[in-house]
Amino acid sequence: MSESPDLPSSIGVLLRLLNQNFSMHVGQALAEAGFGDLGQMHSNVFTFVPEEGIQVSELATLARVRKQTMAQAVEELEKRGYIERHPDPSDKRGRLVFLTEKGKQVRPTAMQAGEKVEAHWSELLGEKELEDLRRLLQTLLRKLSEEGPA
Incomplete structure (x- = not known):
């Protein structure tokens, strides 16, 4: 895979950037709900x-x-x-x-915001592609977990 001029090819960096995008949107929703x-x-x-x-x-x-x-x-x-x-x-x-009780109010807000982010990503990528990505990441995490700590 060749590196595009504006995006890195490192999977670690790509995952970090996607996580930052996800976290930014969830954080924004939490702040709007009073959990800033x-x-x-x-x-x-x-x-x-x-x-x-x-x-x-x-x-x-x-x-x-x-x-x-x-x-x-x-x-x-x-x-x-x-x-x-x-x-x-x-x-x-x-x-x-x-x-x-205050803490219990956070999870539903964060979950709803996360679902909106994933829905947007699904629109951008396609539903099948996003599910394939989810499955591959889960498989990789499961296999790494089975290996145990390094």
Whole structure:
């Protein structure tokens, strides 16, 4: 594949640029809904917190980020009233992260905005092509996950 004059050929750079586009649109929708104090690093928390709560280390594993990065995001979101932490009944030293009522309002707004972005991408690429891209990315992530950490 040859590099076009205005676009890189590196898949990593292309994925990053597409992620930035996606995040910009979702961030804009969140800001319009009154959640302007959220950044891209916070999305990993909202994406992976289940109703029954989760430990920070598990969140970090699911989001594939460093534990320190996740701990910082959780701390910021707790200060802003989006999450709260409670003792983990199955681990005396552990604490579980839960979404507050305010935090629970973020996910539907972000999901709707994400769906709009994907619908637009589908219009630009074609529905089959976007689904092929989704399937290929899922397959690659699954295979990398099966390999385990490097």
